[in-house]
Amino acid sequence: ELKVEQNPLFLSMQEGKNYTIYCNYSTTSDRLYWYRQDPGKSLESLFVLLSNGAVKQEGRLMASLDTKARLSTLHITAAVHDLSATYFCAASNTGNQFYFGTGTSLTVIP
Amino acid sequence: EAQVTQNPRYLITVTGKKLTVTCSQNMNHEYMSWYRQDPGLGLRQIYYSMNVEVTDKGDVPEGYKVSRKEKRNFPLILESPSPNQTSLYFCASSSSNRYEQYFGPGTRLTVT
Numbered sequence: 001e002l003k004v005e006q007n008p009l010f011l012s013m014q015e016g017k018n019y020t021i022y023c024n025y026s027t028t029s030d031r032l033y034w035y036r037q038d039p040g041k042s043l044e045s046l047f048v049l050l051s052n053g054a055v056k057q058e059g060r061l062m063a064s065l066d067t068k069a070r071l072s073t074l075h076i077t078a079a080v081h082d083l084s085a086t087y088f089c090a091a092s093n094t095g096n097q098f099y100f101g102t103g104t105s106l107t108v109i110p
Numbered sequence: 111e112a113q114v115t116q117n118p119r120y121l122i123t124v125t126g127k128k129l130t131v132t133c134s135q136n137m138n139h140e141y142m143s144w145y146r147q148d149p150g151l152g153l154r155q156i157y158y159s160m161n162v163e164v165t166d167k168g169d170v171p172e173g174y175k176v177s178r179k180e181k182r183n184f185p186l187i188l189e190s191p192s193p194n195q196t197s198l199y200f201c202a203s204s205s206s207n208r209y210e211q212y213f214g215p216g217t218r219l220t221v222t
Contacts, residue, residue, distance in 0.1 A: 042216055043200065048210060088152060096166070098143065098158075
């Protein structure tokens, strides 16, 4: 069974600062996903990473994948209040199942 | 508008009373899935379907049933709900390549 671990679970950061959320997974995965969830809302797809070394960027968020280390990172650059949300990573195996991390609750403080 | 819809959005029921949560998508997606979200546990996959009449168990299928008779619909059935099935449920769909999942608005279920 594929296990996905995220850290930190909670992150409080000041506006303008940079930080990274880490996502480790236990066995081979053919793709890695990042999602955002605002309080009381559904999940929104941010990135899908398909291969070793893949890097995707959207605004102040950048995701990368190292399949050899079984590690994905979500880097936040110059955080703003609008980025406050819970971020989930998820891995998918060739069996078409999805395995989610427990989420990182991010609060950006003015 | 491309969307995944779920009904009902909120449901309070009693132990043992059969219920169905409906899920429908208008994007002609092959892949559909059900998840439950519990505090501290993230999302856990209950069942998924690669296409019509093809369903498979996810990580936590016990106590749930699904069917996929039409491509657009993927209902979740709780034959005899128990309090430990109190949770927030999400339906999601994607094309067969699974590059991007679209999530429904969620159904908050309370079983007393």
